[in-house]
Amino acid sequence: MPPAGPPGFAPRLLELADELRAEGLAVGTSEILDAFHVLGEVSWTEQEDFREALAATLAKSQEDRRVFELVFERFFFRAVEREAVDRGLTDRRYEGAERLDTEELRGHIRQAIREGSDGEMRDAARLAIAAFGRQGEGSGVIGVDVQRIRRGLGLKGAPEEPGERPAPDTVPRERLRAFERHLRRELERGLIERTQSLPPARPLSALDRALPGGPVENLAAVHRAVAQLRRRLATQGSEQRGRRAAGAVDVRRTLRASLETGGVPLRLKHRPRHPRRPELYVLCDVSTSVTSASVFFLSVLHALHGSFRKLRSFVFVERISEVTEVFERTRSFEEASRRVSSDAGVADVSGYTDYGRVWLEFLGRVADDLDPRSSVIVLGDARTNGRDPHAEVFARVAERAGRLFWMNPEPKLYWNYGDSVMRAYEPYCDGVFECWSTRQLEGFVRALTDLRR
Amino acid sequence: MDAVPQTIEEVRDGLARTGYLAGESAALVSFLAARLGKPVLVEGPAGVGKTELAKALARARGHKLIRLQCYEGLDEAKALYEWNYRKQLLRIQAEGTDAGWDKVQDDIFGEEFLLSRPLLRAISEDEPVVLLIDEIDKTDQEFEAMLLEVLSDFQVSIPELGVVEARSRPLVLLTSNNSRELTEALKRRCLYLWLDYPDLERELEIVRLHEPDLAETVARRLVEIVHMVRRLDLKKPPSIAESIDWARALLLLGADDIDRDMLERTMSIVVKHRTDLDVVLERVGAKLSDGLLASSATSA
Numbered sequence: 001m002p003p004a005g006p007p008g009f010a011p012r013l014l015e016l017a018d019e020l021r022a023e024g025l026a027v028g029t030s031e032i033l034d035a036f037h038v039l040g041e042v043s044w045t046e047q048e049d050f051r052e053a054l055a056a057t058l059a060k061s062q063e064d065r066r067v068f069e070l071v072f073e074r075f076f077f078r079a080v081e082r083e084a085v086d087r088g089l090t091d092r093r094y095e096g097a098e099r100l101d102t103e104e105l106r107g108h109i110r111q112a113i114r115e116g117s118d119g120e121m122r123d124a125a126r127l128a129i130a131a132f133g134r135q136g137e138g139s140g141v142i143g144v145d146v147q148r149i150r151r152g153l154g155l156k157g158a159p160e161e162p163g164e165r166p167a168p169d170t171v172p173r174e175r176l177r178a179f180e181r182h183l184r185r186e187l188e189r190g191l192i193e194r195t196q197s198l199p200p201a202r203p204l205s206a207l208d209r210a211l212p213g214g215p216v217e218n219l220a221a222v223h224r225a226v227a228q229l230r231r232r233l234a235t236q237g238s239e240q241r242g243r244r245a246a247g248a249v250d251v252r253r254t255l256r257a258s259l260e261t262g263g264v265p266l267r268l269k270h271r272p273r274h275p276r277r278p279e280l281y282v283l284c285d286v287s288t289s290v291t292s293a294s295v296f297f298l299s300v301l302h303a304l305h306g307s308f309r310k311l312r313s314f315v316f317v318e319r320i321s322e323v324t325e326v327f328e329r330t331r332s333f334e335e336a337s338r339r340v341s342s343d344a345g346v347a348d349v350s351g352y353t354d355y356g357r358v359w360l361e362f363l364g365r366v367a368d369d370l371d372p373r374s375s376v377i378v379l380g381d382a383r384t385n386g387r388d389p390h391a392e393v394f395a396r397v398a399e400r401a402g403r404l405f406w407m408n409p410e411p412k413l414y415w416n417y418g419d420s421v422m423r424a425y426e427p428y429c430d431g432v433f434e435c436w437s438t439r440q441l442e443g444f445v446r447a448l449t450d451l452r453r
Numbered sequence: 454m455d456a457v458p459q460t461i462e463e464v465r466d467g468l469a470r471t472g473y474l475a476g477e478s479a480a481l482v483s484f485l486a487a488r489l490g491k492p493v494l495v496e497g498p499a500g501v502g503k504t505e506l507a508k509a510l511a512r513a514r515g516h517k518l519i520r521l522q523c524y525e526g527l528d529e530a531k532a533l534y535e536w537n538y539r540k541q542l543l544r545i546q547a548e549g550t551d552a553g554w555d556k557v558q559d560d561i562f563g564e565e566f567l568l569s570r571p572l573l574r575a576i577s578e579d580e581p582v583v584l585l586i587d588e589i590d591k592t593d594q595e596f597e598a599m600l601l602e603v604l605s606d607f608q609v610s611i612p613e614l615g616v617v618e619a620r621s622r623p624l625v626l627l628t629s630n631n632s633r634e635l636t637e638a639l640k641r642r643c644l645y646l647w648l649d650y651p652d653l654e655r656e657l658e659i660v661r662l663h664e665p666d667l668a669e670t671v672a673r674r675l676v677e678i679v680h681m682v683r684r685l686d687l688k689k690p691p692s693i694a695e696s697i698d699w700a701r702a703l704l705l706l707g708a709d710d711i712d713r714d715m716l717e718r719t720m721s722i723v724v725k726h727r728t729d730l731d732v733v734l735e736r737v738g739a740k741l742s743d744g745l746l747a748s749s750a751t752s753a
Contacts, residue, residue, distance in 0.1 A: 026637055028641060030641055030642075034489075034491070037489055038489065038644075041484070041485055041488045041489065048477060055645070056478070056481070056482045056485060056645050057644060060494065060643070062496065062647050065645075224634075334688060338688065338728070
């Protein structure tokens with residue numbers, strides 16, 4: 001971009017801000033003004049500086065920052081392509097790549113991925129597309145093409161361990177991912193050139209924007225959602241209790257008030273109505289199949305304990321174990337999750353979830369306490385490792401409890417695939433939710449209100 | 454480097470001279486903050502040098518550093534200003550009974566009886582200063598609201614005195630460990646900087662800068678191990694300062710290599726929890742004794 005700034009830039013920046021807003025970033029007028037200010041201070045020809053400066057003013061949390069990067073990438077990629085389509089520019093492609101020696105090509109590309117600069121990696125991606133992408137007759141789905149090319153190249157990713165010598169046929173996973181990004185972008189570019197039009201912009205998927213790791217960072221957000229949950233559950237209770245306008249008359253306070261009127265009780269004083277305290281039972285899967293989600297689950301559990309008095313929580317893998325005390329005694333999340341993983345007594349088993357057994361044990365422990373006022377929330381992926389799901393026992397739990405909700409950390413797409421037996425449990429639940437981010441947790445809370453008949 | 458910096462390199466070099474190797478974004482945001490006079494909100498895991506950045510900026514610009522350490526329950530009286538009421542009382546008693554109320558009132562609400570706390574001090578200094586508001590996430594939201602006036606207009610209103618305006622614009626850094634979501638209003642007024650652990654090469658540079666006498670191979674090995682340790686799921690991952698401490702210790706011990714034995718003896722410098730120690734020894738120590746790392750120090 002020329003350093004003076006083309007006359008059309010301000011509207012571009014506003015468009016970018018609009019796209020950011022559409023993805024949920026709070027970009028206000030003051031942020032946009034700041035963005036214009038900082039752009040006056042940095043050189044526009046340095047892409048890094050340009051992006052960092054915009055990010056510092058527009059994206060104000062780590063999560064926002066990630067979204068910003070994705071949107072920034074998408075936005076400027078599309079802006080450039082639009083310009084190219086408008087002016088009818090095409091790129092020069094590698095010609096005759098098909099005739100190259102494949103083995104040599106593979107080696108060359110692997111080399112570029114391993115230690116090449118960004119530009120070299122892009123060249124490698126173009127080369128790979130020319131050689132393996134069957135130019136012009138791709139599958140039409142970019143994701144499929146990327147995987148096909150990757151297979152053609154025989155690329156394998158390996159986690160990058162400093163100090164460990166990488167196996168000769170693998171490349172560091174991070175760099176492989178960068179290479180795939182290049183492939184994807186180059187393929188997209190090719191598609192745009194062939195069709196001479198831009199595909200419609202897609203909003204970012206939840207998977208894209210999810211932060212790798214760091215659920216502890218989200219502790220605050222989880223707490224917020226759970227505080228809402230508590231209000232929802234509480235108000236729901238009192239609504240169902242009948243339609244008395246107010247509670248019983250408080251004789252003591254009525255007499256006291258009557259002193260003002262010479263002992264004549266003109267104004268009745270009522271006992272305040274206490275919202276019904278919800279009784280909550282939470283079962284949380286902490287097995288290896290949900291490792292990535294279990295920290296999130298534990299933070300939900302932690303937040304629930306902060307908000308609910310009558311709450312009993314259980315964690316399970318193969319067997320069940322009550323952890324109510326652990327959470328009640330320790331306020332710090334790190335401490336609590338450490339104690340759950342070390343002292344809760346679930347760590348000593350095989351590590352495979354056995355949902356059927358969990359229901360049996362759960363029912364055995366709390367059968368007498370469950371009543372229509374209690375809600376049961378299950379956090380788990382319903383993967384039984386081929387064991388009997390015991391849906392009939394689960395049905396008995398559902399029968400005794402007032403409400404039963406299931407939160408599954410897997411995308412809905414994967415439910416009932418493999419050993420997931422979501423289908424067996426779903427009919428007995430009052431609601432099943434896909435839930436592995438705070439956003440979805442909020443969705444769950446919202447859905448709770450809609451569930452009321 | 455008293456004047457407003459002209460280029461990003463100037464900021465980076467200035468910081469480097471004081472012993473702080475700033476990353477790309479840290480240098481850029483510091484530069485922007487100095488140019489635009491906006492506060493910076495710095496977030497990141499513990500021990501990546503958030504506080505140190507503020508100190509380094511103060512040193513590099515030759516300014517005084519005023520630090521406000523936040524904690525739960527911090528209030529205006531401790532952060533902004535407080536009337537020195539004992540002195541006021543003495544003043545009233547010394548006056549005797551004949552002085553009129555108006556006169557006394559004018560008298561006792563003067564600057565003489567005002568105890569300036571860090572925020573007020575930062576804006577009433579004649580020289581520009583660097584104001585560090587550390588761990589802002591530890592305070593409650595009311596306190597944040599109070600900060601807004603200071604941060605956007607650089608002024609403090611004292612009902613009895615009027616508005617105290619800044620004589621010079623301080624460079625403000627707020628740090629947060631992200632234990633609580635900060636309010637939108639506060640974020641809106643700040644530039645945002647996310648600091649993460651540095652990559653291997655940069656951390657090596659940092660260690661070498663602070664301990665130039667340590668052999669390069671040992672330093673590299675040390676940084677590699679620290680990075681490995683950070684990737685384990687620990688209660689408290691080692692900070693940059695701890696890497697430097699470890700380097701110093703190794704230098705004092707005259708170590709020319711880090712083997713399992715050396716790791717076991719000095720590990721407590723970087724890892725500070727009983728359970729973490731076991732994990733590190735098991736996962737990293739095993740690798741060291743296998744000799745997996747032995748050749749990498751030169752080839753990596």
